[in-house]
Amino acid sequence: MTTSLSTGHELSNKINITVNTQYLTDHPANDADKFAFAYEINIANNSDENVQLINRYWLIIDGNGKQTEVEGAGVVGEQPYIENGTSFQYSSGAVLDTPVGSMQGYYEMQDKDGAIFRVPINIFRLAVPHLIN
Template sequence: MSASPGILVSVSAKHIPDHPANGPDKYAFAYHITIRNQSDERVQLLSRYWLITDGNGKNTEVQGEGVVGKQPLIDPASEYQYTSGALIDTPVGSMQGHYEMENEDGERFRVPINIFSLSVPNAIN
């Protein structure tokens, strides 16, 4: 499997304080992803892998087909956006992972998703 040719991923995450899953030992976060296709060909997102780590070092792995129930096709010079969520046991944690994609020639490649922070506002000084 080759590297990611011209696919850029950006992420923003925020705590959702009024989410019903929040509790004394659960913290809900939403993350918004933008996948930009800066290559010369259409690509399809086939699957995702996430490593979610809470502030105690507990790791949770999540993998599966597509994102939010879809396996989107992303044309050259366009982007795909979606929002999803994560629930962790501490007010601070992180996520990182990758997408598996396929180009028009049927070649599969991985697109890394750099580590990003999940944190309740003011939880980190």
């Protein structure tokens, strides 16, 4: 069976991604030149099909414009199946060289027929609280 990548797959807009971020004040990576953040992702499958998260891609941009790309299989060591009407949550983190930055990307998901499609993750901010008024 061959798999094809679709960017306009009918399920793409039925997978909803929400993100919550937090600055990790007491994280050991924090010093004068590093800033640690956690993010919690919720992936809600609002379609009528079960899907599997196969790959992830992140573009991380710090406050100086430095770009870091992260890609690979699954998330947090898993390639979860997300049944229709359910959601999958996980937490991860990023360390930036600046107190403000952003992340965006996509998940590659697989439908029941083996077709791979992308679900975009909208840009979200990583920022030390009370830094910017």
